[in-house]
Amino acid sequence: MKAYKRLYELLSEGLYRFTYSMVRSAEVAEEIVSDVFIKVWQIRSKLSEIDNLRVYLYTIARNFSLNYLARNADSRVIGLDSLSSGFLVEGNSPAEIVISADLVNQMRRIIQQLPPQCRLIFQLVREEGLKYKEVAAILDISPFTVRNQMAIAIQKIGAAPLLKDIFSSLGTYD
Known part of the structure; x- marks a missing residue:
């Protein structure tokens, strides 16, 4: 027990x-x-x-x-709860706190806009800490599919306009 x-x-x-x-x-x-x-x-x-x-x-x-x-395909109700991004953001100055909040919100929106399988794979790998092989076994797909879907998710998150703006204003994005 x-x-x-x-x-x-x-x-x-x-x-x-x-x-x-x-x-x-x-x-x-x-x-x-x-x-x-x-x-x-x-x-x-x-x-x-x-x-x-x-x-x-x-x-x-x-x-x-x-x-x-x-x-429940016909009667499915979609909840309004937002997904947890699983990111920990710490800020020391007010500017960092605002940037961090914007960054987390943007990342949550981007993650929610990913195709369903891509979002699920991203969450299992990044938030649950599962290995590619474990995710592949759970979803009954190839580990290469997991790798490719993770690459797509990371590319879409990195290409978000707000993220580019934040990084360019800090002088760290070219």
């Missing part, structure tokens, strides 16, 4: 963000994460046979999310 609780503490927040990015509902994401851990409890005697438990749990969460989306 202690190991189960520790597993929940370690992975529930990341699984929540992952499922939320797919279903766009806080309540549904919480329910799916609960269902994932119920499933883990049900198969606890077979957990030793699983090579990578983290990938396994994210795969279950993906499947539960896709099942939810398929069942």
Whole structure:
């Protein structure tokens, strides 16, 4: 029971963000994460046979999310909650604080505008800290696809007009 609780503490927040990015509902994401851990409890005697438990749990969460989306395709409600960018910004002067806030807001908007698969891959790699191979296993795609989608995401974030303006005003962008 202690190991189960520790597993929940370690992975529930990341699984929540992952499922939320797919279903766009806080309540549904919480329910799916609960269902994932119920499933883990049900198969606890077979957990030793699983090579990578983290990938396994994210795969279950993906499947539960896709099942939810398929069942509710016509009645899907998109929540207004914004995605957490996962960035920590510290500013010392008022100018740095304003630049940091603008930068974080711009990055959030850009991340939200990425194509769905690209956004999901970016979040799993940058915010959840998963490796390309782990993301590929979770999403059932090639690691090269993960790499390419990350390159697209980083290129779009770096090409944002506000980011160029901020860096050029600091004299660090050419």
